[in-house]
Amino acid sequence: MRLLEPLLIPLAALVVSLLLFGVFVALAGHNPLQVYHSIYRGAFGSWFSWQNTLVRASPLMLTAMCTALPARVGLIVIGGEGAVVVGALAAALVGIGLNGVFAPVAVIGLMLLAAMACGGLWVAAVGALRHYRGVNETISSLLFNYIAIAILNFLVIGPLRDPASLNKPASVPIGSDNMIGNIAESSVHWGLAYGLLACLTLWLVVRRSTMGFAMDVIGGNPRAAYLAGLPVGRLVILACLLGGAAAGVAGMLEVAAVHGRLSSSVNAGYGYAGILVAFLARHNPLAIIPVALLLGGIRASGGLLQRSHDLPDATVLVLQGIIFLVILASESLYGRTPLSQRPGVTR
Amino acid sequence: MKRRSLLKGIVAAGAASAVAGLGSRAAWAQSKVRMGFIYVGPRDDYGYNQSHFEGKSAVARLDWVKAVDEENVPETIEVVKTMESMINLDGAQVLFPTSFGYFDPHILKVARKYPEVKFLHCGGLWDASKHPRNVGSYFGYIDEPVYLAGIVAGHASKTGKLGYIAAIPIPQVLRNINSFTLGARSVNPQITTQVVFTGGWSNPVKEAESANSMVDQGIDVLTCHVDSPKVVVETAEKRGVYCCGYHTDQSALAPRGFLTGSEWNWAKVYIDYAELIRANAEIPNLVRGGLREGIVKSSGYGPAVSAAAKQAADAVRQKFMDGSMVVYKGPIKDNTGKLVIAEGVEHGQTDITLESMDWLVEGVIGTTKG
Numbered sequence: 001m002r003l004l005e006p007l008l009i010p011l012a013a014l015v016v017s018l019l020l021f022g023v024f025v026a027l028a029g030h031n032p033l034q035v036y037h038s039i040y041r042g043a044f045g046s047w048f049s050w051q052n053t054l055v056r057a058s059p060l061m062l063t064a065m066c067t068a069l070p071a072r073v074g075l076i077v078i079g080g081e082g083a084v085v086v087g088a089l090a091a092a093l094v095g096i097g098l099n100g101v102f103a104p105v106a107v108i109g110l111m112l113l114a115a116m117a118c119g120g121l122w123v124a125a126v127g128a129l130r131h132y133r134g135v136n137e138t139i140s141s142l143l144f145n146y147i148a149i150a151i152l153n154f155l156v157i158g159p160l161r162d163p164a165s166l167n168k169p170a171s172v173p174i175g176s177d178n179m180i181g182n183i184a185e186s187s188v189h190w191g192l193a194y195g196l197l198a199c200l201t202l203w204l205v206v207r208r209s210t211m212g213f214a215m216d217v218i219g220g221n222p223r224a225a226y227l228a229g230l231p232v233g234r235l236v237i238l239a240c241l242l243g244g245a246a247a248g249v250a251g252m253l254e255v256a257a258v259h260g261r262l263s264s265s266v267n268a269g270y271g272y273a274g275i276l277v278a279f280l281a282r283h284n285p286l287a288i289i290p291v292a293l294l295l296g297g298i299r300a301s302g303g304l305l306q307r308s309h310d311l312p313d314a315t316v317l318v319l320q321g322i323i324f325l326v327i328l329a330s331e332s333l334y335g336r337t338p339l340s341q342r343p344g345v346t347r
Numbered sequence: 348m349k350r351r352s353l354l355k356g357i358v359a360a361g362a363a364s365a366v367a368g369l370g371s372r373a374a375w376a377q378s379k380v381r382m383g384f385i386y387v388g389p390r391d392d393y394g395y396n397q398s399h400f401e402g403k404s405a406v407a408r409l410d411w412v413k414a415v416d417e418e419n420v421p422e423t424i425e426v427v428k429t430m431e432s433m434i435n436l437d438g439a440q441v442l443f444p445t446s447f448g449y450f451d452p453h454i455l456k457v458a459r460k461y462p463e464v465k466f467l468h469c470g471g472l473w474d475a476s477k478h479p480r481n482v483g484s485y486f487g488y489i490d491e492p493v494y495l496a497g498i499v500a501g502h503a504s505k506t507g508k509l510g511y512i513a514a515i516p517i518p519q520v521l522r523n524i525n526s527f528t529l530g531a532r533s534v535n536p537q538i539t540t541q542v543v544f545t546g547g548w549s550n551p552v553k554e555a556e557s558a559n560s561m562v563d564q565g566i567d568v569l570t571c572h573v574d575s576p577k578v579v580v581e582t583a584e585k586r587g588v589y590c591c592g593y594h595t596d597q598s599a600l601a602p603r604g605f606l607t608g609s610e611w612n613w614a615k616v617y618i619d620y621a622e623l624i625r626a627n628a629e630i631p632n633l634v635r636g637g638l639r640e641g642i643v644k645s646s647g648y649g650p651a652v653s654a655a656a657k658q659a660a661d662a663v664r665q666k667f668m669d670g671s672m673v674v675y676k677g678p679i680k681d682n683t684g685k686l687v688i689a690e691g692v693e694h695g696q697t698d699i700t701l702e703s704m705d706w707l708v709e710g711v712i713g714t715t716k717g
Contacts, residue, residue, distance in 0.1 A: 041436075048435055052428045153546050157515055158716065166703055167470060167517045168447045187431070189424075258424045258452075264547070265422040265448050303429050307415040307437060313389070 005334060010280075013330040014294075017323040024318060030309050038308050039319075042301030049300060054188045057296030059084075059253065061195030061288055063274025065202060065246035066123060068283040069239045070137070072206055074219040075130060077240065079123050079141030080247045081271025082148035086122045087115035087248025089152055091255045092160075092262035095174030104177045111178070111252055119248015120241040122148065127240030131233045149267050156263055170263035180257040191253035196289065198246050203285035205242070215239055247271060273299075276320060280327050295320065380440065380624050382406065382617070383433035384416035385426060387446035387574075388549060394575035394594040395548075399445045399469070401595065402613025412621050415439070422448030430457045434464055441465040441624060443617070450484075458482045465630055467620065470519070472702065473632050483630060485616055488637035488696045490526035491667050492609035492645040494674055495660045496591040497530020499606045499648070500568040501538055502656030503589050504531070509540045510561035512571040512579050514548045516715040518704045520572045523609075525708040526674055527570060527591075532710050534659065541566060542713030548574040558582035568606070580605070589651060596646045607660070608646035615641045637696055638667045681706040682713075 022032035043053050066080035091111040098107045126144060129135040160171040180190050206212035215235055218225040226232050254266040277295055281287035302316035384403040386396040396418065407414035415437050420426050426449050433439040442464065444454055450471035458466045458479045466482045473484040500509055509531055513520045528540040541564070543557040550573070558569055558579050570591035571579040577600060583590035584601035592598065592608025616634065623630050636642040645664070648657055666672035673695055677688035687706050688694065694701050705715055 042432075048431070052432065055424055055428060150546075153515075157546075166472070167519050168450070169515065169517065187427075254423065260452055263422075263448065268421040268423045268425070299425075300428065303417045303420075303432050304436065306417050307433070313417070313419040 005337065006282075009330050009333050009337070010327060013327045014323065016330075017319070017326040020322050020326070021319045024322070025311075025315075028311065028315075030311065035305065035309060035311070038304050039298065039301040042304035043297030051187050052300040053293060053297040054192050055296075056299050057292040058189075058192040058195040059250040059270040060274055060277050060292040060295055061199050062246045062250035062253075063270045064277035064281065064288045064292060065198060065274075065285065066243040066271070067275045067278035068281065068285060068288060069202065069206070069243035069246075070123070070127065070236075071278065071283040072212075072215045072219050073236045073239045074222060075127065075137045075236065075240070077123060077126060077137055077141045077243065078275050079126055079144045079244070079271070080250075080274045081267065081269070082141070082145035083119035083123050083244040083247035084251040084254070084271045085145075085148040085152050085267050087119035087251030088255045088262060088266040089148075089155065089251070090114040090118035090248070091252035092171055092174060095178050095256065096172055099175040099178060104175075107174075107178045108180060108256060111174075111256055112249065115248040115252035116245035117248075119251060120245035123244025123247070124237050124241040127237040128233075131236045145271065152262070152267060153264055160262060162261070165263075168263065170259075170261045173261045174255065176260065178256065179260055180253065189253070189257040191250075191257050194249055194253065195292070198249065199285045199289050202242060202246070206285060211235070211238075247274070250274075276324055280324065282331075379411055379413040380621050381438050382412060382414045382621065383430070383437065383439035383442045384414065385420050385429055385433075385442070385444040385446075385449065386416065386418045387420060387422060387448070388418065390416070390418045392549075392575040393577040393597060393600070394573070396445070396574065398594045398611040399443070399613055402611070402617045403443075405614030406617040406621050409618070409621065411625060413437075420446075422446055422453070424453075426453050427457055430454070430466075431461075434461055439464065441467060441620065441630075443467050443469065445469045447471065454482060455479065465624075467630075475632065480632075483632040483634070485634035485642075487611060487616075487640075487642035488635065489609050489611065489643045490522050490674065491637040491672075491696070492607075492643050493523045493593075494526040494530040495645055495664055495667075496570065496607050496609055497527040497532075498534055498660045498663060499652055499656045500527070500570070500589065500591055501531035501534030502653055502659065503606055503651060504535075504538065504568045506565045506567045507535060507538045508564070508566040509538060510558070510566040510569045511540050511542045511711075512554055512557045512561075512569065512573065513542060513544050514550075514573045515546060516544055516705075518702055521704045521707060521715065522701060523572050524711060525704070525706075528708050528710050529674060529679075530663075536710075538710060540711045542707065542711055544713070545573065551575075551578045554578045555582050559586065562586040562588055592646050598646055598649060601649075603649075604651060605646075605649035606652055607648050610644050610646055612642055612644050635697060638664065639670060675701060680709045682709050682711045684709075 025032045025035045042049055063080040066083055067077055070077040091114055094111045094114040126137050126141045129140050130137040157169045161169050162172040182189050214230050218232055218235055222232055250270055277288055277291050281291040298316055298319055305311045305315050386399055388396040390400040391397055403414050403416050406412055417429050420429050430442055447470050450468050454466050454468055458481050462481055468484045470486045471484040473482055511524050524542055531538045545553040555578050568589040569579055569583040571593055576593045576597055580590045580597045580600045584604050589604045589606050590601055591606050595610055598605045673693045675694040677692040678690040679688040681687045
């Protein structure tokens with residue numbers, strides 16, 4: 001029964017959040033049942049809605065990792081947005097530079113590597129500042145976001161600007177051959193596969209390897225880990241590197257699967273949404289998949305809520321916020337529910 | 348047992364109302380003109396997005412139109428999904444994605460997939476040789492009322508220093524700054540306009556900082572080209588200097604210092620389009636117009652505007668209305684001293700070369716490098 005706890009508590013929290021959201025909707029003068037129905041219809045009600053949800057979920061899977069992995073070594077990093085931007089920048093530079101030089105497969109591979117390397121190093125720097133200089137990683141990763149966005153805007157308006165992009169400054173295209181297409185006949189690009197693969201791989205790393213175990217030890221008690229002879233600094237930086245690399249891939253996908261060029265639009269807020277996903281998934285890479293689908297679905301249904309019920313866009317943010325708070329509050333229930341009592345044991 | 352039947356009742360009621368909702372949707376699908384509007388920011392931003400929302404609200408009041416809209420839609424795959432959702436779930440026949448960044452690649456991509464739907468984009472340059480037939484663009488020569496605001500500002504300023512807070516140095520923004528400055532210098536050739544580029548369309552902190560530092564430098568008329576002029580206008584009022592609005596009417600935000608402003612009149616554009624669709628007429632791929640066509644207008648004068656200023660501005664307005672006014676008439680030098688429009692050369696409003704402007708006119712303090 002104990003094994004059911006991690007499943008049942010979040011589910012119960014979700015139901016409670018939906019009920020609270022229903023009260024909010026009713027106070028706003030709408031019928032909660034109709035709103036629930038619209039959320040379902042907009043997120044999961046048809047194949048069209050499913051594709052809408054999947055497309056929004058894939059970057060969240062990648063950016064969530066940028067918070068989830070550092071969290072395993074006890075760091076609260078909110079620098080996913082910066083890593084997305086840096087990854088997009090690196091991918092665009094490689095794509096533009098090598099367009100036509102190598103075969104598209106090689107260009108895409110190199111864009112991926114460049115995005116992972118740059119996104120990874122960007123967040124690894126946050127980890128290094130934390131470990132060697134004691135700089136608060138939450139603040140520094142937030143500031144790193146601003147730096148990344150400023151560099152992006154500078155390059156897009158200045159040196160990288162395609163003179164033909166008049167009222168929407170952007171770089172020259174990376175070339176349509178170097179673009180990542182859609183999965184089969186759907187409208188979902190292959191970024192979804194990148195996201196799923198990243199979640200599964202990193203889940204294996206954190207849950208099934210000694211390195212992952214060592215990271216959890218550091219997260220639990222860095223001093224004990226240090227005394228046990230674990231390479232604390234190296235593992236802290238590595239966790240940040242892996243997280244940043246995943247978010248960098250999200251940036252590469254914005255360039256190679258969505259925009260086909262670099263512009264300020266690659267900074268679309270996925271990095272910040274990923275923080276929410278990571279916390280809701282309790283920093284477990286495998287749990288990030290369903291949570292990203294849920295959040296992607298809620299975001300996908302936001303449009304329908306605006307159009308069918310005249311609710312403002314903020315409605316979806318209210319729902320996200322309620323879920324976030326209720327799930328965080330429900331953390332205190334672990335080990336205290338009737339489920340967690342072992343049969344025959346009385347305390 | 349009782350609770351269960353109650354639950355059943357709730358579910359049944361929900362299902363019934365949902366079915367009823369679907370039924371009514373099928374009914375309007377037959378008869379009405381169905382339009383979808385997409386904004387990159389909030390509907391009530393006192394600026395660009397609100398101007399489009401006001402246009403949408405005007406067209407939605409017609410009883411033969413069904414208009415839906417969505418706010419805060421980012422310029423990424425999310426706008427692709429919003430467009431498809433409006434087409435597939437709401438049956439939209441025509442879409443108005445209003446942000447520049449929606450055009451390439453998003454609108455172009457979706458338009459190829461849905462050739463029976465019209466995609467009309469605000470500001471984008473539709474090109475017959477490159478873009479699908481079901482795509483079009485519309486825009487207004489808003490630098491006409493901006494020129495008039497420049498005249499009013501030129502009359503109001505005592506220090507001869509004007510301030511322009513702008514987002515990024517793109518042709519549309521540069522054209523407004525230049526028109527404003529030319530308008531002001533037609534009153535007093537010594538006037539200068541200080542420009543600050545904030546680097547983004549919505550950057551309230553920098554907008555407030557720039558406004559304050561401009562007032563500290565002795566600038567006494569502020570205006571702006573950012574998504575929401577609210578911050579600049581309110582800061583100007585608080586610091587006791589004059590201001591000119593942009594996008595929508597901001598006179599309520601600055602009851603003392605508001606001079607005039609330049610507004611979009613999308614209601615006219617959207618109602619015209621709706622009439623064309625209703626009549627099943629051909630929709631033009633390019634729609635442009637200024638004061639004369641009613642696509643842009645000036646806000647009403649504030650209490651601080653002198654009679655002389657009103658007279659001067661209204662005289663030029665008359666010339667815009669009868670088509671005899673040319674703002675970009677040589678000789679015009681840029682602010683590095685280079686002659687950009689030679690003596691005797693005239694660029695009328697419809698001249699496409701003005702839409703790739705990359706210089707700042709003499710009298711502007713600032714550079715296009717941002």
